[in-house]
Amino acid sequence: MRRAVHVVSRPGPWRRGPVLAALALLLGLLMLLHAQIPDGFKNLGSLVETFLPWFGVFVPVLLVGAVWRRSASAMLALLLPVTAWLSLFGGLLDDKSHAGGDLTVVSHNVSAENQDPAGTARALTASGADILALEEITEQAAVTYEKDLAKAYPYHALRGTVGLWSKLPLSDTRTVDVGMQGMAGPLAERLPAAERAPTPRALRTTVATDRGPLAVYVAHLGSVRVNPKAGMSSSQRDEGALELGKAMAAETNERVVLLGDLNGTLDDRKFDSLTSRLDSVQEVAGDGFGFTWPAKFPVARIDQILVRGLQPDSSWVLPATGSDHRPVAARVSW
Numbered sequence: 001m002r003r004a005v006h007v008v009s010r011p012g013p014w015r016r017g018p019v020l021a022a023l024a025l026l027l028g029l030l031m032l033l034h035a036q037i038p039d040g041f042k043n044l045g046s047l048v049e050t051f052l053p054w055f056g057v058f059v060p061v062l063l064v065g066a067v068w069r070r071s072a073s074a075m076l077a078l079l080l081p082v083t084a085w086l087s088l089f090g091g092l093l094d095d096k097s098h099a100g101g102d103l104t105v106v107s108h109n110v111s112a113e114n115q116d117p118a119g120t121a122r123a124l125t126a127s128g129a130d131i132l133a134l135e136e137i138t139e140q141a142a143v144t145y146e147k148d149l150a151k152a153y154p155y156h157a158l159r160g161t162v163g164l165w166s167k168l169p170l171s172d173t174r175t176v177d178v179g180m181q182g183m184a185g186p187l188a189e190r191l192p193a194a195e196r197a198p199t200p201r202a203l204r205t206t207v208a209t210d211r212g213p214l215a216v217y218v219a220h221l222g223s224v225r226v227n228p229k230a231g232m233s234s235s236q237r238d239e240g241a242l243e244l245g246k247a248m249a250a251e252t253n254e255r256v257v258l259l260g261d262l263n264g265t266l267d268d269r270k271f272d273s274l275t276s277r278l279d280s281v282q283e284v285a286g287d288g289f290g291f292t293w294p295a296k297f298p299v300a301r302i303d304q305i306l307v308r309g310l311q312p313d314s315s316w317v318l319p320a321t322g323s324d325h326r327p328v329a330a331r332v333s334w
Contacts, residue, residue: 017071024062028080031055031088035269042231049267050232050300053289056085095287097314101331102211106318107133107259107305108327109220110141112161116322117141121148123321127329131207132165133259135220160200162218162260169208176202176247178219178240202240202260204247211334215253219244219260237263238270245273248308255309257332261325262304278306281330285312292328295320305330 030037034052037045048055059081066074106129110120121144124132132153134145142158145165149156153165157173164170178201202219221244222236241262248256258278264271266280282290282301291298298317303325305315310332318327 013070013072015073017066017069017074020062020065020069020071020074021077023058024066024074024077025080027055027058027062028077028082028084031081031084039269043234044231046234046264046268046270047226047232049269050265052265052267053085053089054299056081056089059085089289092283092286092289097285097287097316097331099313100333101313102333103130103209103214104128104329104331105131105133105257105259105305106327106329107135107218107261107303108318108321109135109261109303109323109325110137110145110321111323111325112136112138112141113324114141114322117144118148120321120323121145123319124327125149125152127318127327129329130167131216131257131259133216133218134163134165135161135201135218135261137161137163157203157205159203162201162203162220164203164205164216164218164259166207170205171208173203173205175200176204176217176219176244178202178221178243202244206253212255213253215251215256217244217247217256217258217260219258219262221261221263224263234264234270241271242273245277248274248277253309255334256307257310258304258306260304261302263302265300265302266304274306278308279312281305281307281312281315281332282328284315285330286315290315290317290328292317292326293324295324295326298326301328303328307332310334 034048037048039045059078062078066078106124106127108124110117114120137145149165153167155170156163156165157170159175204215204217207214207216221240224237225233266275290301292301292303305328313331313333315330318329320326
């Protein structure tokens with residue numbers, strides 16, 4: 001008799017798991033309305049957008065809970081985050097690359113703490129890139145890169161901690177002010193103040209191609225710090241992104257390539273001034289998310305290749321070198 005009463009009083013499938021259903025709805029709303037999350041409190045909006053693809057990991061967790069609780073309401077509620085995630089990132093799951101391309105471009109943050117710059121130079125040369133952008137170059141490593149890349153890349157321009165090596169002639173090279181200059185990161189913090197003197201972190205040059213001039217920018221924006229008390233600290237990077245956006249707006253060349261470590265994902269609203277004027281090769285012609293950092297287990301794509309006036313044909317991530325970033329590559333055509 002007691003067992004019968006227990007069976008009768010047990011909640012039905014639509015009344016089970018109300019907490020799971022609520023969490024699923026909140027997850028879906030967070031992904032759909034991420035642009036409405038204010039940045040005033042510890043840059044919360046930018047922080048959410050930086051790791052937005054990873055919020056999809058919570059879907060299978062909630063699904064397991066819904067199945068275990070046999071909750072029809074939670075299962076139905078999960079349709080919202082699934083739909084939201086697919087609408088945001090479903091397009092990245094397909095391989096959008098295709099054959100062709102006039103130029104191969106590669107960008108790599110070689111890391112100031114790289115213990116094997118010669119090995120990194122060999123790996124990058126083997127990529128077959130026509131244009132090779134390097135960021136976070138130390139004075140000591142610059143000697144190695146200039147020597148080891150000279151045969152494959154007879155033309156190069158170096159400004160501070162960023163450089164461009166090319167198989168094609170360069171001209172009109174100049175420094176670009178990205179708001180914050182000087183070496184950053186753990187290595188810089190251990191250097192004497194005199195050795196941390198501000199140096200350029202971005203350049204602009206013109207590459208002479210058989211199809212006409214190509215404006216190429218190389219940039220390494222300021223670092224981002226995340227901690228529970230201060231939240232996401234990114235003011236230097238954000239300032240640099242705005243300055244790059246102004247440079248893109250003022251650029252008169254029809255064909256432009258921006259290569260570099262932007263220290264942020266393009267989902268972050270702070271890059272709107274760039275993404276409104278340039279196309280991401282990864283989104284147009286990539287295969288997967290193309291995560292680049294950290295090299296051992298990448299969780300975010302903070303190394304970018306953006307173009308204007310060019311057609312991205314393919315985009316991929318190269319194997320790890322001695323850096324804590326992985327190189328990114330793309331084939332583009334006129």
